[in-house]
């Protein structure tokens with residue numbers, strides 16, 4: 311009798327320890343650096359899905375997102391269309407990996423070298439509208455641009471105004487936040503079109519911040535885009551990655 315109680319206790323103890331170790335390892339599990347900086351091929355990653363295979367309208371082929379944000383975005387799209395069947399709700403940008411972003415950066419860098427003498431000025435000019443490769447939220451597969459990338463569309467066009475009002479009022483119900491809202495000190499200009507799937511993106515930004523706080527060179531060392539060694543890289547990375555809507559943390 312005594313022996314069986316002992317056995318039960320031992321089993322229970324082992325189970326408790328196992329559960330504890332499992333949850334500790336989940337907590338310690340971190341997002342690899344290459345996932346934070348978009349240095350991988352989303353088309354080969356099975357946590358991603360091709361938007362072409364879903365019912366979401368897109369403005370170009372070959373865009374990908376992580377699966378969970380895609381499912382939630384589809385729900386948002388369907389609910390929007392029930393009320394506003396004639397107003398466009400189109401995905402115009404989703405996952406953009408490092409190489410893709412680097413192409414954008416390189417083109418802009420080349421075209422601005424004649425206008426500005428200081429590399430820092432060129433970077434700041436590009437950063438009004440585009441991210442440094444390795445620092446874009448689009449690298450995470452959690453963020454999308456919807457319908458237009460013009461503030462005028464969302465503020466002045468009648469259809470854009472309806473879309474904007476609906477997004478502002480409803481996207482949180484599907485898990486999305488608006489990282490580049492009005493009223494931040496620093497970072498990108500407001501982007502009414504850019505929405506981020508908070509349950510996953512908040513883990514990415516937490517990890518990014520932890521890395522910047524503990525050893526920023528791990529991140530900056532991975533960035534090799536045009537001008538990276540001629541600008542205040544660390545300060546710019548911190549400003550543009552971290553200066554987002556507090557609702558997105």
Ligand SMILES: [Zn+2]
Nearest residue numbers: 403454455504
């Ligand atoms: Zn965007």
